[in-house]
Amino acid sequence: MFNSSLYQLGGALRAKKISSVELTQLYLERITALNPELNAYITLNPEISLAQAREADARIASGNAAALTGIPVAQKDIFCAKGWRTTCGSKMLHNFISPYDAHVIAQFNQAGAVNLGKTNMDEFAMGSSNETSYFGPVKNPWDKARVPGGSSGGTAAAVAARLCAAATGTDTGGSIRQPAALCGISGLKPTYGVCSRYGMIAFASSLDQAGPMGRSAEDLALMMNVMAGFDERDSTSLQRDKEDYARNLSKPLHGLRIGLPKEFFAEGLGSDVALAIEAAIAEYKKLGATIVDISLPNSKLSVPVYYVLAPAEASSNLSRFDGVRYGYRAPEYTDLADMYEKSRAQGFGAEVKRRIMIGTYVLSHGYYDAYYLQAQKIRRLIAQDFTEAYKQCDVIMGPTSPSTAFKLGEKGDDPVQMYLSDIYTIAVNLAGLPGMSIPCGFGDNNMPVGLQIIGNYFDEARMLNVAHQYQLATDWHSRAPQVL
Numbered sequence: 001m002f003n004s005s006l007y008q009l010g011g012a013l014r015a016k017k018i019s020s021v022e023l024t025q026l027y028l029e030r031i032t033a034l035n036p037e038l039n040a041y042i043t044l045n046p047e048i049s050l051a052q053a054r055e056a057d058a059r060i061a062s063g064n065a066a067a068l069t070g071i072p073v074a075q076k077d078i079f080c081a082k083g084w085r086t087t088c089g090s091k092m093l094h095n096f097i098s099p100y101d102a103h104v105i106a107q108f109n110q111a112g113a114v115n116l117g118k119t120n121m122d123e124f125a126m127g128s129s130n131e132t133s134y135f136g137p138v139k140n141p142w143d144k145a146r147v148p149g150g151s152s153g154g155t156a157a158a159v160a161a162r163l164c165a166a167a168t169g170t171d172t173g174g175s176i177r178q179p180a181a182l183c184g185i186s187g188l189k190p191t192y193g194v195c196s197r198y199g200m201i202a203f204a205s206s207l208d209q210a211g212p213m214g215r216s217a218e219d220l221a222l223m224m225n226v227m228a229g230f231d232e233r234d235s236t237s238l239q240r241d242k243e244d245y246a247r248n249l250s251k252p253l254h255g256l257r258i259g260l261p262k263e264f265f266a267e268g269l270g271s272d273v274a275l276a277i278e279a280a281i282a283e284y285k286k287l288g289a290t291i292v293d294i295s296l297p298n299s300k301l302s303v304p305v306y307y308v309l310a311p312a313e314a315s316s317n318l319s320r321f322d323g324v325r326y327g328y329r330a331p332e333y334t335d336l337a338d339m340y341e342k343s344r345a346q347g348f349g350a351e352v353k354r355r356i357m358i359g360t361y362v363l364s365h366g367y368y369d370a371y372y373l374q375a376q377k378i379r380r381l382i383a384q385d386f387t388e389a390y391k392q393c394d395v396i397m398g399p400t401s402p403s404t405a406f407k408l409g410e411k412g413d414d415p416v417q418m419y420l421s422d423i424y425t426i427a428v429n430l431a432g433l434p435g436m437s438i439p440c441g442f443g444d445n446n447m448p449v450g451l452q453i454i455g456n457y458f459d460e461a462r463m464l465n466v467a468h469q470y471q472l473a474t475d476w477h478s479r480a481p482q483v484l
């Protein structure tokens with residue numbers, strides 16, 4: 001049952017082979033057994049989860065079930081969920097109970113899915129290893145001495161260890177795709193604006209995007225059908241007609257043009273990762289695709305650009321956490337200014353403080369033009385590189401991460417090396433494009449390798465088709481870690 005796809009689980013529920021209550025209880029028991037070691041979940045609330053399951057069973061019995069009705073789905077702890085503790089992986093929000101639902105959560109509730117729990121994450125989504133969480137690091141189910149990636153590491157580990165049927169993540173600079181690659185699952189970052197950011201705790205507003213994480217492209221398509229949609233409460237939400245993201249899954253790939261950027265295969269890419277990517281490209285050739293060599297000349301600037309723009313937006317967004325209205329407040333202080341200082345000093349972790357300080361610096365008088373404005377100009381050039389590339393190809397492929405999962409603590413003292421973990425993913429966020437990662441093999445130490453697929457704007461259905469056809473021809477996505 002734990003290795004079933006969302007389609008299979010939905011079919012079993014509608015055929016009354018299992019009830020949603022029974023299925024939810026099975027997952028809760030598995031979480032109880034495995035989560036103490038993996039630390040993939042921050043918050044569980046069996047009472048709420050089982051109540052939703054009972055409602056789902058009643059809905060199925062009445063013949064009013066949707067595709068995900070009754071299926072247990074985990075939610076990254078960056079999404080506000082009414083009645084649930086919503087921490088964003090931070091001491092600052094360790095006791096915050098959300099009074100409302102994020103748009104994404106409301107969409108799942110409307111579909112009849114069961115909220116299984118809130119997954120662990122890097123604090124305020126700032127990190128590439130899930131080691132910055134106030135609630136402790138998440139461990140990779142393939143090797144518990146290694147990181148799962150971040151910031152959606154708890155989600156990735158939960159999906160990989162079969163602690164949920166599927167789950168949500170968010171991607172600011174690779175935070176869905178990189179942990180998906182390191183944990184051997186599938187993950188999709190949609191075009192910016194396709195999924196509402198309402199109720200999603202902000203890190204960098206012009207980059208953040210919600211997306212699905214699951215075992216396969218087929219599962220991601222079902223998730224996207226629920227998550228995507230216009231929301232008037234989010235000024236960046238795009239008003240577009242609803243689409244069926246599963247509509248092209250069965251389409252053959254003959255004539256597909258795959259662009260391979262030379263910059264993605266240069267110095268810094270691990271040889272074991274390169275071998276797995278090359279094997280995946282060879283498989284696509286067998287499926288009828290043609291290869292086009294392309295260049296993204298400004299992509300090498302994506303990391304420095306990102307670490308100017310993202311901290312700048314973070315310093316502004318996180319200014320709301322001041323100990324006054326909600327969240328952590330220092331127990332002792334002398335006056336209002338002292339309360340601000342102590343609450344923020346005690347409530348935020350080291351990485352969050354680092355990025356707030358960088359962001360405040362680049363936005364300060366005398367440095368705005370030199371850093372922030374220049375970074376915005378280069379961001380435009382990076383987007384233009386992709387526009388030119390798509391004149392020659394339909395999708396772009398390459399590695400998701402330069403290496404497989406590294407060991408816990410290995411990069412903790414070197415922020416720059418940690419930041420370079422996202423070197424292949426950040427440009428996609430800067431351009432607002434959709435990108436995804438799917439499993440394509442194993443590298444050194446038998447750790448998963450992810451293939452990144454980047455599409456043009458609003459081309460998610462084609463990307464899911466490209467991924468699904470590969471997954472029909474290979475079995476990497478069905479491999480599971482031996483966590484028991």
